[in-house]
Amino acid sequence: MIKNTLILALAISVAACQDEPEATKSAQMPAKANTVEDAKTKPVPSAFNPAGNYVSGEYHKRDQGYDWMAVQVSQSGPEQINVSIRSRIDRKRPTCTYTDTAQRLSDTRYKAETQGTAILFDFNEQGIEINTEQPEAEGMLNFFCSGGGSIKGGYSKLSEPLDNSQLDQSIFNKTMVLQGIGFNVTSFKGEGENRLTIAPFGLSISNEAVSHGINGRVVGAEIEDLNSDGSPELLVFTQSDGSGSYGEVIGYSVNNKKSMSQIYFQPVTEQPKISAGYMGHDEFAIVETSLVQRFPVYGESDTNAGQTKKMRQVQYKLVDGEATRRFVIDKVVELDLPQ
CATH class of the missing domain: 2.40.128 (Lipocalin)
Structure with missing residues (x-):
């Protein structure tokens, strides 16, 4: 299973690997570049920290019985983050559940691969937007939810601790x-x-x-x-x-x-x-x-x-x-x- 189609980007850009046989190059870790042109650009330390808790709009109406979701993001390495999406569970079975690791493409964009579909996480100071790289593949974002739900869309960043008492x-x-x-x-x-x-x-x-x-x-x-x-x-x-x-x-x-x-x-x-x-x-x-x-x-x-x-x-x-x-x-x- 090839999760990233351009997993060679980091290795090809490093002179130490240029004299290795093709078999070695084929097993390089997924890099943050997603095009050949990106691979030619030296990576720079990220100035933006995506770690934090993000919630759907219904979170602020949770005491009224609204279903809601939370996106919890943590840094797991210099070039990757962990993304965990959970939904309300205290009144019914969880609607949406998603967990994966996403690779850094830029300071504010990360990408994960699930069953051949690229899922993008676009961050800004106010929140996060989740979508697929190819618009025709956005139906994959329903795969992680029941009842016709989807993890697609925008989530606002919390400045206060997440209330997880209702959460999966x-x-x-x-x-x-x-x-x-x-x-x-x-x-x-x-x-x-x-x-x-x-x-x-x-x-x-x-x-x-x-x-x-x-x-x-x-x-x-x-x-x-x-x-x-x-x-x-x-x-x-x-x-x-x-x-x-x-x-x-x-x-x-x-x-x-x-x-x-x-x-x-x-x-x-x-x-x-x-x-x-x-x-x-x-x-x-x-x-x-x-x-x-x-x-x-x-x-x-x-x-x-x-x-x-x-x-x-x-x-x-x-x-x-x-x-x-x-x-x-x-x-x-x-x-x-x-x-």
């Missing part, structure tokens, strides 16, 4: 289907740790849900047939709380469409080949049939919150192990960041 309390909720097999991925805030639940459907032997305690929050989930065996893999990306924002991958591989088993992903800190200068702030994506991870590389005197000069990009392949499938490093690339 799931902090992540996403359903994905591939090759006739699907997964519902949900996460709720818990005491001491958050809880992740993965509920498969379509498996011929066992569709039993699995649950994990996680340190932090889910920031994304993707599905793809990574080993090209006719059955999909599910990857859930998490990020720890705090300044480090350390990433983790929780993955499951489907066995001949009958059952699923967990994939082993070794933490960066346990891999000497890539751990030097690592201080978190991971970003993950599936590119073609590879898992790609990238993170800033820090010097000995650098602070965790400071700017760095390099980004390390690691490409993993899924292989069969003795007891379970696991990810192994395939390629490592050092990317120079513009200063």
Whole structure:
């Protein structure tokens, strides 16, 4: 599954990658540029912070029984944000539910890909506008809602704390289907740790849900047939709380469409080949049939919150192990960041 058609933009613009074979270039992380011309322009640090809570107009009439929606936006990396859309749930089942990661195109525009459709998030000081890149595809925005609703439209930014007493309390909720097999991925805030639940459907032997305690929050989930065996893999990306924002991958591989088993992903800190200068702030994506991870590389005197000069990009392949499938490093690339 190719989520972004121009995922090469960042890598092509970096001289360190110019001498690599085509196979390496094909597995670069999604970049913020969405045209070839954009890729020629050096990215600049964003002067606009999109993080915050945004609400539909009905929010201010919530005490009168009106249905309403909230868009909660948080920064998950230098070039991406998490977007969570939830609706009122206290009087009926939630009308709309959406969770995804969006890549930065400019200071005020971000883009997410869902089932081949590009969803745009346009920000300004007053609020956010949600639409599709192609007008004829805007029907996709109804996919996340019941009863004919849609996440399309404008939402105003709140200056005061969000009243979430009526709101769907799931902090992540996403359903994905591939090759006739699907997964519902949900996460709720818990005491001491958050809880992740993965509920498969379509498996011929066992569709039993699995649950994990996680340190932090889910920031994304993707599905793809990574080993090209006719059955999909599910990857859930998490990020720890705090300044480090350390990433983790929780993955499951489907066995001949009958059952699923967990994939082993070794933490960066346990891999000497890539751990030097690592201080978190991971970003993950599936590119073609590879898992790609990238993170800033820090010097000995650098602070965790400071700017760095390099980004390390690691490409993993899924292989069969003795007891379970696991990810192994395939390629490592050092990317120079513009200063």
